[in-house]
Amino acid sequence: MAGEPGPITLETSGTGFELIVTTDGSSALSNVGGFVVAISSVTDEAATNIVCQEEITISLGDADLASLTYESGDVLYISSTRQINLQSIPSKCKATGDSINFNFNLTDCDAQYENVGDQVNVAMTVWNFKSMDRSTHVQRYVSHSIAVTCQFNASYDVISDVIMPQIPENEQSIDPVSGEFQISLNLYNNEFFNESLAANAEIIVPDYIFAKVNLDDIPPGVNDYIVQAENCWATQVDNSSAEPSYSIIEDGCTAPLSGGEPSDAKESLRNYEPNFATFKLQSFVWTNFTSNQQSIYIHCDVTICQNSTGQCPGQMCMKRRRRALGQNEFRRLSVGPLRLVSEPTEEQTTVEGKQMLKNMDESDKKSTWFTSWKFC
Structure with a gap:
């Protein structure tokens, strides 16, 4: 570097270096003792x-x-x-x-x-x-x-023969739940149950009264809910526990006949089947009650169960059993009253008279007595 008049650039990759300078005395700057050394450093800026x-x-x-x-x-x-x-x-x-x-x-x-x-x-x-x-x-x-x-x-292709799908399986236990159903008990004009008994409609004794227990608001095609009319009966007042009472269905079956009734005086038509139950009974008058005391109220104890659960108890009439307390809790439904609108005759209030009237044809029957019930 001897005799170099201009600056000399040195590069190093380290963090420090040692610089040794000597002179041969030939510097033009003899007035300052031989030579002058000026050192400066430049550090590169950090890059992004x-x-x-x-x-x-x-x-x-x-x-x-x-x-x-x-x-x-x-x-x-x-x-x-x-x-x-x-x-x-x-x-x-x-x-x-x-x-x-x-x-x-x-x-x-x-x-x-x-x-x-x-x-x-x-x-x-x-x-x-x-x-x-x-x-x-x-x-x-x-x-x-x-x-x-x-x-x-935007896309990547991954090719591998060692990728195995992981398919999780979760088993969950769901606690039993309960639901509410709207159930109704209604009276009808005929055995097809396609025409409700209208208010003020009259029934001539002993014409049939047709009744239907129906599970309302069930979607079409849903047949999983079994309706069973366990017990149905009639009372003379609006009290399901009152006496006298007239039994229509007992333990899911047609109740036994009493007092010389005709064999078709009452009948459970459909029971323990999806969505509804039906029955019929011949109209009658209460013995030993005056005309203004004559009313008929009909009551039913009904149970509903979901067949797909496998927990329905089976048709009561087939087993002829009593419901165990705490099982298949029932709902009690009532409908009425039917009120007497004409006087009963002696024939209508005695067993012999009822049987005689039963054997008459319709024209003779209507010309013989005028007792009828009106649905209120």
């Missing part, structure tokens, strides 16, 4: 580094920090829009201090996604949240930001 993968890394270099006017105490954050409060920004999406490094999952920080051909662009914006003097009432500063965009392939 971005790694785009599932875990994104953004390390901001000096130039980008300068463009953000970043100073000690400022907080850099990633968001699609400028924020005035950083509480909602995830901690992975904020950085401060001497070295600014973001490391976050692709979905952690707010970003804009755009499909461009076979690429997906993920655009992120780094903002500077300036450190401010909170004691003043107003602040003025320019909000700086830089944009960072990562590109990913």
